[in-house]
Amino acid sequence: MAKPEQIPTPAVRRLSLYLRQLDTFRAADRRTVSSKDLGRALGLSDAQVRKDLAYFGQFGHPGIGYRVGELILRLRGILGTDKMSNVLLVGAGNLGRALLAFRGFRKRGFQIVAAFDGDPGKIGTDVAGVEPMRILPISELSRVASERAVRIGILSVPAQAAQQVADDMIAAGIRGILNFAPVTILVPDGVAVSSVDLAVHLEQLLVQQRDYHTDA
Amino acid sequence: MAKPEQIPTPAVRRLSLYLRQLDTFRAADRRTVSSKDLGRALGLSDAQVRKDLAYFGQFGHPGIGYRVGELILRLRGILGTDKMSNVLLVGAGNLGRALLAFRGFRKRGFQIVAAFDGDPGKIGTDVAGVEPMRILPISELSRVASERAVRIGILSVPAQAAQQVADDMIAAGIRGILNFAPVTILVPDGVAVSSVDLAVHLEQLLVQQRDYHTDA
């Protein structure tokens, strides 16, 4: 299959899960993995796994499966995480500081290089990150983003400030926003937003969990 | 349309977004809202909004739209957030403590009623939550879950402990798990899992952002 112009969005999303699972397999010294193995570990069919991977190239070996190390490199190349990406964060509240302290980003190709907040009382405060940093005012956003070539930002400000800060981020050159505020952020074409709303996730668990023991 | 036995999963997911947006509209004193308005605020088509809502009943008023307050009540009933749900949390690291401190769950129908950790050094420590609480050992999970009728749990432990703790949660009666560990959790039928992996989100932003300015 020659790369089709239109790759299904769900297939791209699953690529990240394949990569994560492959890292797990490699940590357990697995050398090769079949589409069946990979599917079972993720709750997907083997056909789904094969089709998804085939959208991006021919990575498998008939009779053998996929070589773990090889596939990891390929997927990293496709996702762009073979190179390190600088990320900035706006909103150094409880959640923001927890994210700054999280050590798991680096080995997946991301590094938080600056933290900002709109509260004057927080400016200049030190935060304990992977490499500790000082909180900067939002007026510095543009300068830092361009100096460090940052295209991805994490937005962890309160809901009522979110749209304004997102606009500031976009004006500063950010082209992908990971939004933790529980509101929809409207952005122009060419800017991607991915939202994580904890209450939304809990709601979905509630319905699923209930639907199960009421009928299914 | 009589409620069809099979409601599309994406429609159920969007229900949460409709509810959130309606809360925003109500905060701005909007009394009625059309499918067009609701769609525009969320980046969806008006037809999509109407069809989604119609899966669950006839909530609209031709010529008028949907009454905001009425629809909020209906959606809460469908999602189950008209009653408060008790939630517990396992893993009182940086992220876990940030989640405990988050004030936004309550008005969406969720309350974190207990926090657990596997580290003996943390047991008994006080954590500053909406109502402050003391960290309990995982051996108390079953007792607390049944005493307080908890069916939903937040899992914010390190990756290598995640599956084991998830198993403990399920054994304690938890039927929905919000997983922040960057691994796939395998669960039996009847248990729902929703995962939030920050690195996965960042990866998706990276590809989207890149795909845009390379071809589209």
Place this chain on the structure above:
DNA sequence: TTTTGTGAATTGCTTCACAGCA
């Protein structure tokens, strides 16, 4: 054998377009 890659068939979801109601 085992396992991939892939057209074809199928299932599922979204959009269209319009009758009917306020």
Place this chain on the structure above:
DNA sequence: TGCTGTGAAGCAATTCACAAAA
């Protein structure tokens, strides 16, 4: 007129099933 609810059409994603490769 303005707007919903909904069959029908169209589009997208998944599963099937098998030829080809090791």
